[in-house]
Amino acid sequence: MIRFEQVSVRYEDTAEPAVGPVDAAIPEGELCLLVGASGAGKSTLLGTVSGLVPHFTGGTLHGRVTVAGRDTRTHKPRELADVVGTVGQDPMAHFVTDTVEDELAYGMESLGLSPGTMRRRVEETLDLLGLNELRDRPIATLSGGQQQRVAIGSVLTPHPSVLVLDEPTSALDPAAAEEVLAVLQRLVHDLGTTVLMAEHRLERVVQYADRVLLLDAPHGRAGGAADPAAGGTAGDSAGCRTSGGGTRIGTPAEMMALSPVHPPVVALGRLAGWSPLPMSVRDARRRAGPLRQELAPLPEPVTPPSRDDRPAGRSPRTVETPGATTGRPGNSLRRSGDGLRSRLRAVLRPAPDRAGAAHRSGAPPADGGTAPELLARAAGLTLVRGAVTALHEVDLTLHAGEVAALMGRNGAGKSTLLGALVGLHAPTSGTVAVGGGERLAPAGTAPRRLLRHVGLVPQEPRDLLYADTVAAECASADADADAPEGTCRRLVAELLPGVDGDVHPRDLSEGQRLVLALAVVLTARPPLILLDEPTRGLDYAAKSRLVRILRALAAEGHAVVLATHDVELAAELAHRVVILAQGETVADGPTSEVVTSSPAFAPQVAKILAPQRWLTVPQVRAALAGTGPPDAPGGPDGPDSPEGPDAADWSDRADVPGSGAGDAS
Amino acid sequence: MTPMTGQHTARARGVRSPRPDAPSGLPGPRTGTLPHRLRAPLARRGTALHPGAWWLWALGLATAASRTTNPLLLMLLCAVAGYVVASRRTNAPWARSYGAFLKLGLAVLAIRLVFAFFLGSPIPGSVVIVTLPEVPLPGWAQGVRVGGRVTAEGLVFALYDGMRLATLLVCVGAANALANPARMLKSLPGALYEAGVAAVVAMTFAPNLIADVQRLRAARRLRGRTDKGVRALLRVGLPVLEGALERSVALAAAMDSRGYGRSAPVSPAVRRATAALTLGGLLGVCTGTFALLTAQGGAYGLPLLLAGAVLALAGLRLGGRRSLRTRYRPERWGTRAWLVAGSGAAAGAVLVAAGDVFPEALQPPAVPLALPPLPLWPAAGLLVGLLPALVAPVPAPSRPASPDGPAHGGSSTPGSVSGRPATAGTPDASGPPVPSAESAASRLRPSAPEEPAL
Secondary structure, eight states, rough: OOEEEEEEEOOTTOOOOOOOEEEEEEEEOEEEEEEETTTSHHHHHHHHHHTHHHHTTEEEEEEEETTEEEETTSOGGGGGGEEEEEEOOOGGGGGOOOOHHHHHHHHHHHTTOOOOHHHHHHHHHHHHHHOGGGSSGEEEEEEGHHHHHHHHHHHHTTOOOOOESSTTTTTOOOOHHHHHHHHHHHHIIIOOEEEEEEEEOOHHHHOOSSEEEEEOOTTTTTTHHHHHHHHHHHHHHHHOOTTTTEEEEHHHHHHHOSSSOHHHHHHHHHHHOOOOOOOOHHHHHHOHHHHHHTTSSSSOOTTOOOOOHHHHHHHHGHHHHHOTTTTTOOOOOOHHHHHHHHHHHHHHHHHHHTTTTTOOOTTTOOTTTOOOOEEEEEEEEEEEEEEEEEEEEEEEEEETEEEEEEEOSSSSHHHHHHHTOOOTOOSEEEEEEESSOOOOGGGSSOOOOTTTTTTESSGGGGGGOOSSSHHHHHHHHHHHTTTTTTTTHHHHHHTTTTOTTSGGGGGGHHHHHHOOOOOOOHHTSSSEEESSSTTTEEEEEEEEHHHHHHHHHHHTOOOEEOOOSSSHHHHHHHEEEEEETEEEEHHHHHHHHHHHHHGGOHHHHHHHHSSSOSSSHHHHHHTTTTTTTOTTOOOTTTTTTOOTTTTTSSTTSSOOTTSSSHHHO | OTTTTHHHHHHGGGGOOTTTTSSSTSSSOSSSSSOOGGGGOOOOOTTTOOHHHEEEEEEHHHHHHHTOOHHHHHHHHHHHHHHHHHOOOSSSSSGGHHHHHHHHHHHHHHHHHHHHHHHHHHOOOOOOOEEEEOOOGGHHHHOOOOEEEEEHHHHHHHHHHHHHHHHHHHHHHHHHHHHHHHHHHHHHHHGGGHHHHHHHHHHHHHHHHHHHHHHHHHHHHTTTTHHHHHHHHHHHHHHHHHHHHHHHHHHHHHHTTTTTTTTOOOOOHHHHHHHHHHHHHHHHHHHHHHHSSSTHHHHHHHHHHHHHHHHHHHHHHHHHHGBOOSSSSSOOOOOOHHHHHHHHHHHHHHHHHHHHOOHHHOOOOOSSOOOOOOHHHHHHHHGGGGGGGHOBBBOOOOOOOOOSSSSSSSGTTTTTTTTOSOOOSTTTTOOOOOHHHHHHHHHHHSSSSSOOOO
């Protein structure tokens, strides 16, 4: 149905092709998943199928793409509209009309179908996607999952034989993602539609795929090279590939064995040496009997880094000097993580002589096991906006050194709660106080003052960035925060090594932009850091980098709150999970308890190994390896894990301060 | 797949209010007003009134308003328009504009009165309310007066005049609130369809822009800068524009890949003819209008205008041949549309006719001061304008649309595939949807070992 023949795309101003060469054929009625690190050219390749690349975006297409026998070189996107349906990542950017029914009909109107046919197909599609109740609704009032379904429906009505989807579930909560994936599954199985889809959240989609197209970042691509983690990925994976910079296509199990990016279920399968690799929790669970037995006598990692065992993790601070770790040869990853922490500390910490006059009130408590400082408290927080009660009687306390994950479906009030903590919304009733002893009410505090107590990285990190270059952005961040000149620049250098000061923030990758925004927020050294959906649009490499940074920050005594849909991230990082529904707290407790008690929020490993409470692959690996550090070379994953240090593995390689593994030693 | 189920359920949803096709055996509310089949149906896609009907109705009322300065009649007219709006408007964004038009009307009235108070009035009056000090003006400003005597007659005249303007605004506001602008644009002729699409896109962009501005102002606060004041607003202008531009590009890509702009092959002759007709027509319209407006060109103005209009229409029609587009469920002009448009036209016609019969009553003189009379027949004619409140389809029951967390969960997820229970108390109760057998298995396997520590 789709055939790529030696396809590569090069944009005008770059020397290297953005993608390719790709050689693959996708037969009719398959759900093909496009897998690759950020910057590997997934979106570009998807664009070639609908003809938007090169007709709309410019660039040069080499080779040939044929869709249902039509050559995209000679057919413009509008002439392919009847065979290819394309849905982008942001459904709102896709809608031309204002109501659901009109939107479904729009494509058919353009194609000039007869009114009777249109009417019939709209009714069919409304039923197929479960949208009938929404048919008269304005699109703007729908939820994310509903919008995504409308977007898919709107390209289905012309009965395309190929559906191209770019990250259809990235922005959705788990339930909404299931809605969308159920629809895709149904299309493939009932209608024989061919689906080509790119998605970062492999744990959600890989089980539905019939075929995986593995895409490597072409060598030396700037996007990957600037981010060492991604760069490492590209280099490493190319090493084990027959054709560097090429692509492979095969069954999910075959491809996942090679893929630098893979979901936890695959990582566990690799760890346990299962063959073929499991793609779904069901597959893995059927094979996991022996593993469960093996793990049964081992101590379960009760809670990842709970607050009580942090002092141990922090103790080396007094002896380590900044920069000392970086020079050590052959530093293991655990070390490099520690190094990141100490380097961060070096930047975030005022110089000793100024420490006395420290203007940071939220300094982490002195060593020696004193109770962690209370950084923020919300009591009976109720927030009404218009006719909607966004938050209802929410109680929350946040202590220094704690990582808390806020979860819950879209619209449950997660972002509103973060906004209330940072003063964007004034509480209708109840109180919010930040700033530790100062007990500031965020909404009533001057932004400049509040900046030193709490910082928020918004859902769209780009909103925080105004300047034309990274350097200018850093300078203005220093000015905003009254920080000594160069503070932000040094933070950026630590968190994002290798990024040039002259780069426009827009040209950074999604993950780099997030880290830049984080650096800007950190410039004022707020003890409380809030992140809204930080992993949206991040690939595994960028995510593992973020996990490392946030862990280092928490170990430094920052409190970190993440609003996220990403259960794997929460399991990996959070000490504590707070679940919101309809603006109320429905669960608040240690991660291992909260996430294992509800399937919707359980990470894959927990589902596979239930009733035992393992949450992440590194925990399992560390337990199996006995007392050794979690990523000691020659561990059980040695032979079949192609990736090297810093690989894009689901951050199992990240340093795990104070996690079960660390404590076991 | 069953194409018709959709329609049935959609109908079933409307059971709360009487429908024309409801079996008469049902125990409906027997208020004895109208038989079932004549009662206004629930407005759905198929039964909704043509937006053009609302505009014609409103223009009829506006014509009536322009024909009188009788405050009683004008107030009656406002009441008629207000009642119809109150009974038939939806909770759509444009429907909320009615309040803005009311305020605008009041503002116009106030301004008119203030001007009359300070600048005097040409009406010769005898009842002096107050005498302001008069500002001496040079000779060339003859006829203009600042300050001086303020007479009751002058103010009354200004009041009448201002009320007429305000009523006109109220009528336009009523049309605005009642007619769906997107549907109105969809009724444009084929050649103008793309312009209509552009307008609809622009309309949906506006709320996005506002949301962007709010978001970016919040982000400024996060950077420790103030989010208040004009400067803060201006500072976010560039990023907002940037965002809008990006969104437009994304939308253009989406539209392109959805077949926007596919055109049928048209012979060059037809294309040239289209261009000639349209250009010639527009030229004729312009010249004709100009001639009509100048004093001496009245004779040839009207024919020229008409000829131009005909040419332009022919051009549009021919231009429509290039477009492959078909219309999905075009607006239908039914009996109810005729009734609504007719009622407005009737109200207008009655006052136009009454202008000759009761000139005194329709234009009550300000001198001498007297209570204006209420001419019965014109008033009765205006009441015809209430007909839409009876015959126009009833808008669907309003649904609270939450601004930021629209509808995932809570009472507003009627359409989720899974039929998840709406009241999701605990995470366990709000189990994941069950899209397929395999996923169900994968989801349900690790059942809760323990209750969460709440």
